[in-house]
Amino acid sequence: MSTLNMDLSNYRDLLKQYIRTQDETALYQAEQFSKLSMQQNISPEEIINVHIQALQELYPELPEGIKSSMNFLLEAMISYGLAYQEFQSLREQQLALKSEISVAASMQQTLLTTVKPEVEGLDIGAISIPANQMNGDYHHFVQNDDNKLGIAIADVIGKGIPAALAMSMIKYSMDSIPENRMDPSNILESLNRVVERNVDPSMFITMFYGLYDPSNEKFYYSSAGHEPGFYYNAAEDKFEEIEARGVVLGVTRDTEYRQYERKVNAGDMIIMLTDGVTECRQGDRFIEPEEVLDVIKSYMHLPAQKLVEQVYKHFERLQDFHLRDDFTLIILRKEV
Amino acid sequence: MNLDINVSDKDSTAVVALAGEIDAFTAPQLKEQLLPLTKESGKVVEVNLENVNYMDSTGLGVFVSALKSTKENNSELKLVQLQDRVMRLFEITGLTDIINIDSTVRGGS
The missing domain is CATH 1.10.1240.30 (KaiA/RbsU domain)
Known part of the structure; x- marks a missing residue:
């Protein structure tokens, strides 16, 4: 007093x-x-x-x-x-929480870091930008001893910290799958069981898993309810949607995932993305899928990494530099 | 944007009419109103999405947890009158195969 x-x-x-x-x-x-x-x-x-x-x-x-x-x-x-x-x-x-979250975010960064591999004959570009502190998108490259390249791209539904934690769970489950069981359908089936058992009912995960085998130049893939990517056919100079049906991970217990395959020719591109790319909004207007392809096309002459960076910059500008959702884009191009 | 939630709960059927956007901000309200309805055995919960012009994946999460709850509680979930953009989301995620969706009448502008 x-x-x-x-x-x-x-x-x-x-x-x-x-x-x-x-x-x-x-x-x-x-x-x-x-x-x-x-x-x-x-x-x-x-x-x-x-x-x-x-x-x-x-x-x-x-x-x-x-x-x-x-x-x-x-x-x-x-x-x-x-x-x-x-x-x-x-x-x-709140101040204490804020600092804890930033510690967690940097831990997540460290845990989930993936290295873009060098694969002979493939030009690879990847970008993943979180809308908030913690990224609910996830992508991971796995290079096996037999030179096959595995690519996982996923989106955890449910944002923020619980989503980030689920992501770490996915990463470790994937690491524990034996190398001889790395085909896309098998991976999604195992992960589905993990997510179904462990995750809160309102949370689920969409994932696309692709495996490129340089020995026969084939791309194998399966999708668990993930936003469809695109395939660029260089010979015909045409984009097409990569169709792959499958329910999201974590909803029903014994889901089977169909595996698709296609031959990849020189100059072809495989485009994998999350809905942060296709659900971009300009003001109140949603962009159409064709607009994404137009933008990709306009930067297609660049190396894959420059290409994904330019596409990101385009949509960042379009949304006044304020992302509504996490943005992940991966492009593989088979070199001539 | 807001979400208007209008529940008319009569006997064995509850009709939930939604209008607006379902996103991270409005999904919790929807969950709060929708989940208790699915906990009643024998109940048919019909969600009308005619006036929902935007839904993101958080909205899907609400319907997935409602679906799981109907299985545990022996009730039923049905979605009707989805607009194309919203329908696409259910199609991509493969949820059209496991949720009862009446897509014969499309909603929307």
Whole structure:
């Protein structure tokens, strides 16, 4: 209470000055007084108490009714004081949480880091940008001893921290699948069982898994409800949607995933993405899938990594640099 | 954008009429209203999406958990009058195979 008492005379002088002169500077100082009180955790009812004391000193003959009314006001302010205390402690907790989340986000980064491999005859570009602190998109490259290249691209439905945790679970389950069982349909079937058993019912994961075998130049793939990618056929200079049916991971227990395959010719491109790419909005307007392809086409002369970066920059500009959803785009091009 | 949720719960059928957008902001409200309905054994919960012009994957999450709840509680979930954009989302995710969706009448503008 000592600081407050010290300020009491100050408050009284200010009040006196204001009553006499109606001076703006006194008002400004009153504002400073309230800010200082907040810094010192002084509650609103304490300020009213100071006001009552100052008033009594200034007007010893204060009518009884006014005095009682001030005490009444003081009682009425007590709840505000409590609410303010609560606000203070929440603010501290929020700061603590914020720093924990940023630690978790950087841990996730470290855990889920994937290295874009060098594969002879393939030009690979990959970009993944989170909309918030933690990325709900996931992509991973696996290079087997027999030179086959596995590519997983996934989106965890349910955002934020729970999604990020589910992602780590997926990554470790995938790491534990033996190398001779790495065909796309088998991978999705195993992951489906993991997700179905372990994840909250409103959460599920979409995933596309592709496997490129350089020995026969074939691309094998399966999809668990993932946003369809595109295939660029260089000979015909045409894009087509990669059709692959399959239900999202984690909804039904014994789901089987069909595996598809296609021969990849020189100059062909395989485009894998998440819905953060196709669900871009410009103001209130959704972009059409053709627009994504037009943009890809306009940068197609660039190396794959430059290509995905330019496409990202295009949509970042289109959305005023504010992503609504995590954005992941991977392009494989078979070199001539 | 907002989501209006209008529930008319009569006898064994509850009709949930939705209007607006289902996204990360509105999905929790929908979940709060939809899930309790599916907990009643024998209940048919019909969700009308005629006036839903946008739904993202968070919305799908709500319907997936509602579906799981109907299986546990022996109730039924049915989606009707989906707009094309919303229908596409159910198709891509393969959920059309496991959720009862009446796509004969399309909703929307």
